[in-house]
Amino acid sequence: MRFFETTPLGSILNRFSADFNTIDQHIPTTLECLSRSTLLCISALAVISYVTPIFIISLVPLVITCYFIQKYFRVASRDLQQVEDSTQLPLLAHFSETVEGLTTIRAFRYEARFQQKLLELTDSNNIASLFLTAANRWLEVRMEYIGACVVLVAAVASITYRLQNNLATGLVGLGLIYALMVSNYLNWMVRNLSDMEIQLGAVKRINSLLKTEPENYKGLLSPSQIPQDWPNSGEIQIQNLSVRYDSSLKPVLKHVNAHITPGQKIGICGRTGSGKSSFSLAFFRMVDMFQGRIIIDGIDIAKLPLQTLRSRLSIILQDPILFSGTIRFNLDPENKCSDCVLWEALEIAQLKHVVKALPGGLDALVTEGGENFSVGQRQLFCLARAFVRKSSVLIMDEATASIDMATENILQKVVMTAFHERTVVIIAHRVHTILNADMVIVMKRGAIMEYDKPEALLEQEGSMFASYVQADK
Known part of the structure; x- marks a missing residue:
């Protein structure tokens, strides 16, 4: 990658x-x-x-x-x-x-x-x-x-x-x-x-x-050493994490420490270049974690095979991605879930009426890149896909950046209700989207500057988070 x-x-x-x-x-x-x-x-x-x-x-x-x-x-x-x-x-x-x-x-x-x-x-x-x-x-x-x-x-x-x-x-x-x-x-x-x-x-x-250096796909743990339901609770411990994109480049994250309890909704904000997206990429080992570690439910992710790690976590990106095929294939590529689960996911994402109106329903065709759906609908399909996967950890990397306010409200409502038992890490494009989060992390130049509840940060005098909220109004 x-x-x-x-x-x-x-x-x-x-x-x-x-x-x-x-x-x-x-x-x-x-x-x-x-x-x-x-x-x-x-x-x-x-x-x-x-x-x-x-x-x-x-x-x-x-x-x-x-x-x-x-x-x-x-x-x-x-x-x-x-x-x-x-x-x-x-x-x-x-x-x-x-x-x-x-x-x-x-x-x-x-x-x-x-x-x-x-x-x-x-x-x-x-x-x-x-x-x-x-x-x-x-x-x-x-x-x-x-x-x-x-x-x-x-x-x-x-x-x-x-x-x-x-x-x-x-x-x-x-x-x-x-x-x-x-x-x-x-x-x-x-x-x-x-x-x-x-x-x-x-x-x-x-x-x-x-001579291209391949990624370490195998990992140190065998499949028998990894629980089938991992991660089951979604507890995340980040210990002295430093990240860089290449061994010849400077680190983009420096000595980051955080503890996310199961089911928490964590909002991450900061200026452009503060390290927010690098933070999300570190969970999937797409960057070089040369120092520190990320522990999810007691397992260091650096020891996991890449296929296992990336298949057990869910992410919703800024640019929604749909593949050529059917709606069923886009929601459940491995064909593991029943139609009832798929319809439930579509109903949660408020797309059930849209899919029912299409000829074929779940077997309706999706054109290349999902061009036959709007950007907002594509983002909601990605949300439904994340729900179907039943992952205990969901990462949203500026997922609301390219959608309208109405779709953004739907997205926030679903995250706070349907995903209330799951750990959600939200990389904020607009600060007001994380005002209802349990905890907020404010980053600057690859380091955590503030880490507290949003209410507490808003009450602090000279708080960076409060200045971001004020500027976002």
Whole structure:
């Protein structure tokens, strides 16, 4: 879960589409071209060296020059081909801004065609393509210079060697023919080497997925050590809990301590970034609890298998989630409950009349994402689903943030009546939604600042909770 939270969806799709396509289709072709051009270049130099052994002396400076040229070209080519927008490369950004500035000059305003061409150039793909073409031409010119030097050295060496050693005319011609082709071979060898370096980046990115650290699914407790009805009462003890999203990041919760008795309704409030949502994620072990622990009904949740932990707790999120299928499937995915229990849950959520009016009743279809229901109705379906699960612990993470006041009142009424025997942790979007809670936790910068009954906090002078309530009116 942490991987999908921290990795953009587009990046994942690119790994399984563009990168795999590069590995399957492009790398073999590029490798073949690179091998062929390299072998041709080596064979040409070998023939020249065989015809005129003195040529080997001149290879040293030529090879050094070629090395620095190809190194510079590979760096430039890699940057230009990998750029996705002009802001990623200062040179492209500067060029784009310069061209855009030219379009504002009075002298060019009358020339609409020229202005349009300049605007087309500001597109990042056009700019990258333009610079890549220029880089290829840059390489071609310099490889031709090296090729000319090879021809010159080979010709002088052949003439000198023929005069001294009576070299056959045919061998001289053979050496010069190969010397004329060296520049072309060098050009393609460097280009293919640059392309291969870029394409191997796809292998590196996919290989990084293999090194993704998996979550600890198994846990330390076996199924026989976990009671079938856990959690049965809903007592929660939070002891010196510190939480962070990654080992390289700072903690978002710092030394949090709290004790929630069975059946209590706990409201949690605070400014944005105070750690409210991180508090709820800690119950499902979706964040790194590097210090402290959460004990629910006598069992440390860090020792539980993830499947067991997440299947025994219930949560209602800010954005209600429904799945494609039937209403029955959305309320009871494991098909464990009878129709009477499902209708009871719908009646508690005040959706019974809505479902009865649909063709098929409980077997009525739910479109993708529940688009055939309003946001408020989707949230109430999530509430009914939580009731069906019969979990002793319910977490509501800003569940009223995206619904209207009428639906919010229904939600609060159901929580205080149908869930009166269950422990409910309410992450408040609006402070007035937790005024009827048994206890209130006020958080700031990952720490608990106030923890008391709402009435007691409202009576305290300088209370943060009282200031939040006043600002919410």
